[in-house]
Amino acid sequence: MRALCWHGKHDVRCDTVPDPGIEHPRDAIVKVTSCAICGSDLHLFNGFIPGMESGDILGHEFMGEVVEVGAENHRLKVGDRVVVPFTIICGECDQCRRGNFSLCERTNRNKGTADKAFGHTAAGLFGYSHLTGGYSGGQAEYVRVPYADVAPVVVPEGIVDESVLFLGDILPTGWQAAKQCDIQPGEVVAIWGAGPVGQFAALSALMLNAGRVIVIDRVPERLAMAEHIGATALNFEHVSVVDALNEQTDGKGPAKCIDAVGLEAHASASMDSMYDRVKQAVMLESDRPHVLREMAYVCRPGGVLSIPGVYGGMVDKFPMGAIMNKGLTIRTGQTHVNRWTDDLLRRIVEGEIDPSFVITHRIALEQGPEMYKTFRDKKDGCIKAVISM
Incomplete structure (x- = not known):
């Protein structure tokens, strides 16, 4: 065959x-x-x-x-x-x-x-x-x-x-990503990555009564698809993701954040992204966790970080202080x-x-x-x- x-x-x-x-x-x-x-x-x-x-x-x-x-x-x-x-x-x-x-x-x-x-x-x-x-x-x-x-x-x-x-x-993956957020009616959900899993996570969050779903990516076709299903699109090459999310949530941050990117995260000229690429290139770090850091920083205190994106090994500079002090919950898994x-x-x-x-x-x-x-x-x-x- x-x-x-x-x-x-x-x-x-x-x-x-x-x-x-x-x-x-x-x-x-x-x-x-x-x-x-x-x-x-x-x-x-x-x-x-x-x-x-x-x-x-x-x-x-x-x-x-x-x-x-x-x-x-x-x-x-x-x-x-x-x-x-x-x-x-x-x-x-x-x-x-x-x-x-x-x-x-x-x-x-x-x-x-x-x-x-x-x-x-x-x-x-x-x-x-x-x-x-x-x-x-x-x-x-x-x-x-x-x-x-x-x-x-x-x-x-x-x-x-x-x-x-x-x-x-990918359909149950997007669905599980949204379900494990425990979305309450009217909450703002932010999703990093507008690939297929991100699309299904956005659709699922809307079906589970999120008040607004914001999808973050840099590829116009992906962002247009997310908008077509009812999400708000953010192009991270054109805006500061943290500033934009805070502006759209009255400074509180999204209640639920979903990482639909995983270990090959991209960022627009950020210091931590360049740091990750160098460490990954010389085998001192296996995964690029830019999205994880950004989610932990911008998520509303008491919120949930849902991670359907695939990670394979070790990450560096993981913001445990922000996660602990803000009382964030992490849910992940295949x-x-x-x-x-x-x-x-x-x-x-x-x-x-x-x-x-x-x-x-x-x-x-x-x-x-x-x-x-x-x-x-x-x-x-x-x-x-x-x-x-």
């Missing part, structure tokens, strides 16, 4: 690789019909996530048709259309029973490595390094899905791929996808949400390597690229 494979920093290729097969009786094999390139994939492309090996198959946002099931998988049948969450879950461990699906205790095949890196392992993830289990990803013609009798979301008839594809990652999918699928079926509005590019698998560069460089108005098989 064909698949997009990682061969090093800035080196993604469309390779021919062996087809996957059933390895455990609970498995299923899915023939991919649609997949997407996620902003998190760019962290792999840019070499910031450890544990990648040459030839690893990328992609954690995919859906398709079940073509084979293991003998103990009694939930799925051949012919089912499914969206596959990026988190691999067993459904039986203590964390899964609590609904903390991204913290599944069983599915990371490289638990020992993750224990050393983070203290304790979290769930295995598709296409996201050997630190999270080394599972082949979904930017491929076929995927082996472990524990397939638990996580895959069966798609109702009559629903097109583009309406439900993002149930596997998305507990299956906690939200039933509700979100219902909203899609009933027409309350159409997630396809973020799609700007539709390509074939062979165009994937070039699209990684286009997406990284934010060229051609690229906000979200979907690969159709």
Whole structure:
């Protein structure tokens, strides 16, 4: 089969690789019909996530048709259309029973490595390094899905791929980012990053009765999209984010702040951003936390910092004093996808949400390597690229 494979920093290729097969009786094999390139994939492309090996198959946002099931998988049948969450879950461990699906205790095949890196392992993830289990990803013609009798979301008839594809990652990620803010009616929510997760976080915050949602970015197409769904846009290259947020909140600051950027944060000629770039370049710091610092500084006392953006290692100059003295709450983590999918699928079926509005590019698998560069460089108005098989 064909698949997009990682061969090093800035080196993604469309390779021919062996087809996957059933390895455990609970498995299923899915023939991919649609997949997407996620902003998190760019962290792999840019070499910031450890544990990648040459030839690893990328992609954690995919859906398709079940073509084979293991003998103990009694939930799925051949012919089912499914969206596959990026988190691999067993459904039986203590964390899964609590609904903390991204913290599944069983599915990371490289638990020992993750224990050393983070203290304790979290769930295995598709296409996201050997630190999270080394599972082949979904930017491929076929995927082996472990524990397939638990996580895959069966798609109702009559629903097109583009309406439900993002149930596997970015839609529930944006939703969780807003939900864990505990938004009260009328509150101001500020969101750093107007990529797809930022768009869905903004939409979710508005649906959860935020009084105003302010989205911060520097890419005109992204800011225009945020305005189209009802958010207020701030271009950080044109204004001081801290001053603008204080002006728009009567000097109090936003009550809830969401970091939809993660470890590759950009800033306009700020000293801390230049400091981070230098330290990152010489491997003295793995992640650039400009957004985290800015959120902690501007957030209203007693507020919440929600962090769906991916971080992979260590950050420097973290403002613990501001966080402690202002009584801020930090909530973060990989998305507990299956906690939200039933509700979100219902909203899609009933027409309350159409997630396809973020799609700007539709390509074939062979165009994937070039699209990684286009997406990284934010060229051609690229906000979200979907690969159709």
